[in-house]
Amino acid sequence: xxxxxxxxxxxxxxxxxxxxxxxxxxxxxxxxxxxxxxxxxxxxxxxxxxxxxxxxxxxxxxxxxxxxxxxxxxxxxxxxxxxxxxxxxxxxxxxxxxxxxxxxxxxxxxxxxxxxxxxxxxxxxxxxxxxxxxxxxxxxxxxxxxxxxxxxxxxxxxxxxxxxxxxxxxxxxxxxxxxxxxxxxxxxxxxxxxxxxxxxxxxxxxxxxxxxxxxxxxxxxxxxxxxxxxxxxxxxxxxxxxxxxxxxxxxxxxxxxxxxxxxxxxxxxxxxxxxxxxxxxxxxxxxxxxxxxxxxxxxxxxxxxxxxxxxxxxxxxxxxxxxxxxxxxxxxxxxxxxxxxxxxxxxxxxxxxxxxxxxxxxxxxxxxxxxxxxxxxxxxxxxxxxxxxxxxxxxxxxxxxxxxxxxxxxxxxxxxxxxxxxxx
Numbered sequence: 563x564x565x566x567x568x569x570x571x572x573x574x575x576x577x578x579x580x581x582x583x584x585x586x587x588x589x590x591x592x593x594x595x596x597x598x599x600x601x602x603x604x605x606x607x608x609x610x611x612x613x614x615x616x617x618x619x620x621x622x623x624x625x626x627x628x629x630x631x632x633x634x635x636x637x638x639x640x641x642x643x644x645x646x647x648x649x650x651x652x653x654x655x656x657x658x659x660x661x662x663x664x665x666x667x668x669x670x671x672x673x674x675x676x677x678x679x680x681x682x683x684x685x686x687x688x689x690x691x692x693x694x695x696x697x698x699x700x701x702x703x704x705x706x707x708x709x710x711x712x713x714x715x716x717x718x719x720x721x722x723x724x725x726x727x728x729x730x731x732x733x734x735x736x737x738x739x740x741x742x743x744x745x746x747x748x749x750x751x752x753x754x755x756x757x758x759x760x761x762x763x764x765x766x767x768x769x770x771x772x773x774x775x776x777x778x779x780x781x782x783x784x785x786x787x788x789x790x791x792x793x794x795x796x797x798x799x800x801x802x803x804x805x806x807x808x809x810x811x812x813x814x815x816x817x818x819x820x821x822x823x824x825x826x827x828x829x830x831x832x833x834x835x836x837x838x839x840x841x842x843x844x845x846x847x848x849x850x851x852x853x854x855x856x857x858x859x860x861x862x863x864x865x866x867x868x869x870x871x872x873x874x875x876x877x878x879x880x881x882x883x884x885x886x887x888x889x890x891x892x893x894x895x896x897x898x899x900x901x902x903x904x905x906x907x908x909x910x911x912x913x914x915x916x917x918x919x920x921x922x923x924x925x926x927x928x929x930x931x932x933x934x935x936x937x938x939x940x941x942x943x944x945x946x947x948x949x950x951x952x953x954x955x956x957x958x959x960x961x962x963x964x965x966x967x968x969x970x971x972x973x974x975x976x977x978x979x980x981x982x983x984x985x986x
Contacts, residue, residue, distance in 0.1 A: 564649075564650045564653050564654060564805070564834070565646050565647075565650050565834065566650065566804065566805050566833045566834045567833050567834070567836065568833075569596060569807070569831065569833070570593055572831070572833060572836065572839060572841060573587070573593075573594065573599065573841065575620055575836050575839070576620060576836075576839040576841060578620075579620035579621060580617070580618055580619065580620045580839060581610070581617040581618075582606070582607065582610035582611075582617045582618045583618075583839060583841070586600060586602075587599065587600075596807065596809075596831065596842070597818065599841060599842050600842070601811070601816070601829060601842045601843075601844060602840075602841065602842055602843045602844065604844065604882070605882055607843070608639050611639070611640065611838070613640070618838060618839075619642065619837055619838055620836055620837055620838075620839065621837060623642060623644075623837070624644070625644060625645040626642065626643045626644040626645045626646075626647060626648050626837070627642070627643045627645075627648045627681075628640055628641070628642050628643075628679065629641050629642075629643075629679050629680070629681040629782045630678065630679035630680065630782075631781075631782045631783040639783070640679070641681075641782045641783045641838065642837060642838045643835070643837070643838070644836075644837045647834055647835050647836070647837060648688075649692075650805070650834040651685075651780075651785055651786060651834060652685060652688040652689045652691070652692050653689075653692040654786055654802055654805045654834070655685070655689040655692075655778055655780060655786065655789070656689040656690065656691070656692030656693035656694075657692075657693070657789070657802075658689075658778045658788075658789025658790070658802065659689060659690065659693045659695075659777070659778065659789075660693050660694050660695060661789050661790075661791045661800075662751075662775065662776075662777075662778065662789060662790045662791055663749075663791075663792065664690075664693050664694075664695040664697065665695050666695050666696045666697070667696070667697070667698075667721075668695065668697040668698070668721050668722050668749070669697070669698045669700070669718055669719055669720045669721045669722065670690065670697050670698065670699050670700065670720070670721075670722040670723075670724055671700045671702050671711060671714060671715065671720050671722070671723045671724065671725075672686055672687055672690075672699060672700065672701050672702060672703065672724050672725075673702055673703065673704050673706070673711065673723060673724060673725030673726075673729045673730070673733075674686055674703070674704055674724065674725050674726065674729075674753075674754075675703065675704040675705070675726075675876075676701075676703045676704070676705075681782040682753070682754065683701070683703055683704075685780070685782075686724055686753075686777065687699060687701060697722075698718070700714055700718060700720065702714060704725055704726065704729045708732065708733050708736035709736075711723075711733055712733075712736065712737070712742075712744075715744050715746070715747065716744075719746060720746070720747065721746060721747060721748045721749065722747070722748065722749040722750075722751060723747060723749075723750050723751070723769075723772075724751045724752075724753075724777055725751075725752065725753075726752060726753065726754045726755055726875075726876045727752045727754075727755045727756070727757050727761055728755065728875050728876050728947070728952045728953075729876075730750055730752060730765060730774075731761055731764060731765065731909070732950070732952065733768070734764050734765050734767065734768035734769065735764070735768075736768075737767075737768035737769075738764070738767055738768050742768075743767070743768055743769065743770055744768060744769050745769075745770055745771050746771070747769045747771065747772045748771055748772055748773070749772060749773055749775070750765055750769060750772045750773070750774040750775070751775060751776070751777035752774060752775075752776060752777060753776065753777040753778065753779075753780075754876045755873065755875060755876055755911075756797060756864070756982065757774060757776075757796070758906055758909075758982070760909055761909060762774050764909065775790055775794075776790040776794070776797075776799065777790070778790055778799070779799045779864070781845060781846070783840075783843070784830045784832065784840055784843055784845045784846075785806065785830070785832040785834070785835060785840055786802045786805055786806040786830075786832060786834070787799070787802075787806065787808065787828070787830060787845060788800055788801060788802065788808070788862070789802060789859075793861065794861060795852075795863075797863050797864040797865070798852055798861055798862065798863045798864075799861070799862060799864070800859040800860070800861050800862075801859045801860050801861075801862070802859070803858065803859050803860070804833075805832075805833050805834050806830055806831065806832050806833055806834075807830065807831040807833065808828065808829075808830055808860075808862065809828075809829040809830075809831075809842070810824075810825075810826040810827065810828060810829070810849055810850065810851060810862065811826045811827045811829050812824075812826050813826060813827055813868075819850075819851065820851075820855050821851070821855075822850065822851045822852060822853065822854065823850050823851070823852070824850055824851075825848050825849065825850045825865050826848065826849070826850070827844055827845075827847075827848060827868045828844070828845040828846075828847045828848065828849045828862075828864075828868070829842050829843065829844055829845065830842075830843055830845050831843070844868065845868075846867060846868055846871055846873075846878075847864055847865075847866070847867060847868055848864070848865040848866050848867065848868050848980070849862045849863060849864050849865055850862065850863055850865055851863075866904075866980030866982060867904065867978050867980045868978065871883075871902075871978070872902040872904050872913055872978050872980070873904070873911075874904055874911045874912070874913040874944070874947075874953050875910075875911050875947050875952050875953040876943070876947070877941060877943040877944055877947060877953075879902065879913065879937065879941055879944070881902070881977050881978070883937075883940055883941070884900060884902065884915060884937070885900075887933060887936045887937055887940060888900060888917070888933065890936065891929060891932060891933060891936075894921055894925060894929050895917070895919045895921050895929070896919060896920045896921060897919070897920065897963075898917055898918060898919040898921075899917075899918045899919075899963075899966055899975060900915060900916060900917045900918070900966070901916050901966050901967065901975060901976055901977050901978065901979060902914070902915060902916070902977065902978045902979070903915075903916055903959070903979045903981065904978070904979070904980045904981065904982060905981045905982060906981075906982040907954065908954075910951070910952065910953050910954050911953045911954065911982070912953070912954035912957065913953070913954075913956055913957070914956075914957040914958070914959050915933065915937075915956070915957070915958050915959070916959045916961055916966060917933075917958060917959070917960055917961070918961050918962065918963045918964065918965055918966050919960065919963070920963060921960070926960055930958035930960075933958055934956050934958065937956060938956070944956060967979055
């Protein structure tokens with residue numbers, strides 16, 4: 563049986579035992595409605611979730627799992643699940659895998675990344691354990707070289723590959739460059755990134771009999787978000803409505819969006835977590851409803867990243883991390899503002915940090931090198947992906963003060979501009 567809680571219980575426990583939520587909910591009615599609860603503000607949330615003198619958790623850590631949830635080398639962020647919560651997380655996601663067509667006899671290569679407190683590999687492994695379908699798993703990991711994976715596919719008759727689009731495309735390139743195909747592979751389940759049309763075409767050349775579809779939608783901080791079934795098109799998922807409340811919130815006025823096709827921020831309330839409550843937490847993505855209100859497990863479509871950070875390939879660069887790095891260069895930059903631009907060019911993601919500053923033109927080249935070097939030091943996964951030619955090199959774009967793009971409705975600066983969905 564999967565343990566989950568009513569919203570009233572979740573709020574009451576958080577309010578009583580978490581100093582962060584007690585302060586956030588001060589002055590609210592004793593039993594507030596969902597919409598009366600303020601949205602979590604990311605900076606304050608993570609500032610409360612420290613290893614010492616923690617002000618977010620509702621109790622001590624006795625058992626379960628600890629994962630790194632982004633952050634930087636100097637200031638990592640950790641997500642904590644009790645044992646019961648971890649089993650609920652993976653158990654419900656296993657149900658989603660069944661709904662997505664998992665069937666008895668599938669032979670699956672797990673190509674997600676593992677180690678360094680990274681969750682995806684063991685998360686998928688445990689979710690497959692919980693699924694009703696009886697499957698064979700080969701825990702190869704995303705660091706397995708393509709030759710090793712090719713031999714495993716042939717030797718064990720693997721039918722399903724599970725990993726990030728970046729990993730699957732690297733493997734596809736290995737087959738294409740060798741003039742080979744893997745016709746026995748029938749399903750390619752991807753997660754952690756979006757999949758683009760030309761990427762699907764590349765995968766089809768290497769795996770001509772395979773269907774590429776989402777493994778599901780989740781994150782280590784927000785938890786359960788959505789599952790894929792046969793009704794879902796590209797970038798669409800269904801709510802795990804019994805275990806998580808998904809809202810799509812208007813960026814300007816902060817009200818819930820109920821109509822279809824109107825884009826807003828994804829906000830999640832996780833009904834399976836008490837130790838580290840997730841209540842009206844921005845998931846970091848934009849989305850729109852693709853079915854009418856009242857539809858069971860209502861379907862929604864992801865529409866790129868929101869203001870919390872920029873996803874480039876399988877790596878995320880958070881706004882606060884960029885702000886801190888640029889703040890370290892304040893003497894050279896002077897007054898500055900910035901935004902992150904994400905594009906998909908020549909089958910790879912490209913991230914540009916656009917900086918509005920009065921920095922002297924003669925100093926900008928050296929300053930750009932310094933900024934890139936410091937961002938690489940904070941997010942070592944970025945230079946690793948660049949070295950493997952999996953993403954484009956990080957770029958710095960200098961613009962005049964006032965030259966950054968704003969939201970035409972609110973006049974506010976757009977922190978993240980995700981052009982990838984416009985380029986499909």
